[in-house]
Amino acid sequence: MATQTRRIIAFITPLVIAVAAIAAPLPPPVAPYDSNPDHVWNRLHRAIFARTAGDGTQVGHDALDPLLYGESKFLRSGDSHKVLLDTLDEFLASAPERQINDPLKSAILQRDLWAVFDWAQRGNPYKSDRDPGNRALMAPLAKAIRRLALSAEQRAGLPDALAQAVASQQFPSSYDPEKPHQPFLPDDLLSPTGPWVALAEGDTFAAKTHVVDFRGRTAFDVFLNLPGGRKATINYLAALREAKNPLVNIPPTATDNRTLVRLSPDLPEPPKGTRFAILRRTLLIDGDGTIRSTPVVESLQIRVFRDRPRAATRGGPNVIPDPGEQDRFEFVRSRAKLFASDAGGLRAIIAGEQEMPSPLFRAHLFDPLEFPERDGQPPSAPPTHDVLNQCVACHPGGPLQTFQSLNRFPAYPGATLPRLAAIESNIFETDAAAVVAWKTQQEDWKALAELMKK
Numbered sequence: 001m002a003t004q005t006r007r008i009i010a011f012i013t014p015l016v017i018a019v020a021a022i023a024a025p026l027p028p029p030v031a032p033y034d035s036n037p038d039h040v041w042n043r044l045h046r047a048i049f050a051r052t053a054g055d056g057t058q059v060g061h062d063a064l065d066p067l068l069y070g071e072s073k074f075l076r077s078g079d080s081h082k083v084l085l086d087t088l089d090e091f092l093a094s095a096p097e098r099q100i101n102d103p104l105k106s107a108i109l110q111r112d113l114w115a116v117f118d119w120a121q122r123g124n125p126y127k128s129d130r131d132p133g134n135r136a137l138m139a140p141l142a143k144a145i146r147r148l149a150l151s152a153e154q155r156a157g158l159p160d161a162l163a164q165a166v167a168s169q170q171f172p173s174s175y176d177p178e179k180p181h182q183p184f185l186p187d188d189l190l191s192p193t194g195p196w197v198a199l200a201e202g203d204t205f206a207a208k209t210h211v212v213d214f215r216g217r218t219a220f221d222v223f224l225n226l227p228g229g230r231k232a233t234i235n236y237l238a239a240l241r242e243a244k245n246p247l248v249n250i251p252p253t254a255t256d257n258r259t260l261v262r263l264s265p266d267l268p269e270p271p272k273g274t275r276f277a278i279l280r281r282t283l284l285i286d287g288d289g290t291i292r293s294t295p296v297v298e299s300l301q302i303r304v305f306r307d308r309p310r311a312a313t314r315g316g317p318n319v320i321p322d323p324g325e326q327d328r329f330e331f332v333r334s335r336a337k338l339f340a341s342d343a344g345g346l347r348a349i350i351a352g353e354q355e356m357p358s359p360l361f362r363a364h365l366f367d368p369l370e371f372p373e374r375d376g377q378p379p380s381a382p383p384t385h386d387v388l389n390q391c392v393a394c395h396p397g398g399p400l401q402t403f404q405s406l407n408r409f410p411a412y413p414g415a416t417l418p419r420l421a422a423i424e425s426n427i428f429e430t431d432a433a434a435v436v437a438w439k440t441q442q443e444d445w446k447a448l449a450e451l452m453k454k
């Protein structure tokens, strides 16, 4: 009898496990555009964004930028390539009732497809030949981008994301040094008379690195805020511009025979308490192929220099040492929040939050989800890092040294200090116009503009 029971148990156990595995709830498919997960817009979104790590974890589905790196095979070949082409075909052919009549959703899908287009057009920028997989994607992407263009009236109706986020009162509007992990969203960032001064470099944008790395598809507005108020900030910028010999030579060393230049130690340092912000905004392409500014926000990053530093923390594997001088904050757009008219779509990054390395900003060409880690296999878990810890990697040191829009040094002799000045006109239009002027000179834009006409 006992043996019989054991046999039965031995027989049914694998069945129970198998049934349990089938019954284990799968994560619901990501469906930002329509309640029907199979709607072609949702499938198009997933075709671009849903990436899977070796352990089956899905990443990237609500990322700002699709996880596409210069050398990604994803979308360029294999199943993901075919799925994207088929879904684009279906999208372009689909009957009007399968469309979604919401300008905000069209705007977001357009800017996402634009990112894929630029990636496909550029491929690996160090190789002269476009991969055939990349080339096959370009024409249908261009058609879909044109299909999603908003009219001027629709564009005018897009939400002012920052104003909505402030009005939602979901985030405190002032910084509390006692709560360094509590995100704050200034309610006066865009006030023309407030303490945050928007910056331009001559007649162009201040955020050189961002605009170029993000291929001019979004505007980046840089703000400086000294504790003495707007006047103090403007005076400080004038002092920087008027400084005699703002750069000094670093003579060659035994290991480096180049002469480089860096900021002079005599340059005035912004005081403790100084705050920096950078606002990323969506640009869109009109039906006639003109790039337009919008108030739709993609992210806002803020750095605050503390009056009294916090305890420093040591670095470790994948952790950057933090001298405790700056508090860091970031808000990013969530599609679900945006489409629900919730806080302009903005959500705060929480302390310790992880993300994949940016596919665009200062990015490696290799795809971290495909790059062989061990035994030729891609990494099992997604190789993520701590978002707010990462800021100090690029912004180390005192207030002046961390001010990256100014401190682009070391560079070679002959380099000049960026002449940063306050933007006194409409920040959104001035900054965007400078980005558009840059973008329209680029090969990726020329290729898209040409294909959109067809």
Ligand code: HEC
Residues within 6 Å of the ligand: 206, 207, 208, 209, 210, 211, 222, 223, 276, 277, 278, 301, 302, 303, 328, 329, 330, 361, 362, 387, 388, 390, 391, 392, 393, 394, 395, 402, 403, 404, 405, 406
């Ligand atoms: C990969 C390097 C890198 C990382 C990581 C990075 N930044 Fe920056 N950041 C820059 C550069 C470079 C600039 C200068 C603008 C430009 O040239 O585009 C900048 C500009 C800024 C500015 C505008 C003021 C200034 O310094 O010019 C703020 C504010 C800022 N970053 C905050 C952050 C925060 C907060 C984080 C972390 C969530 C972060 N940054 C992560 C490189 C980085």
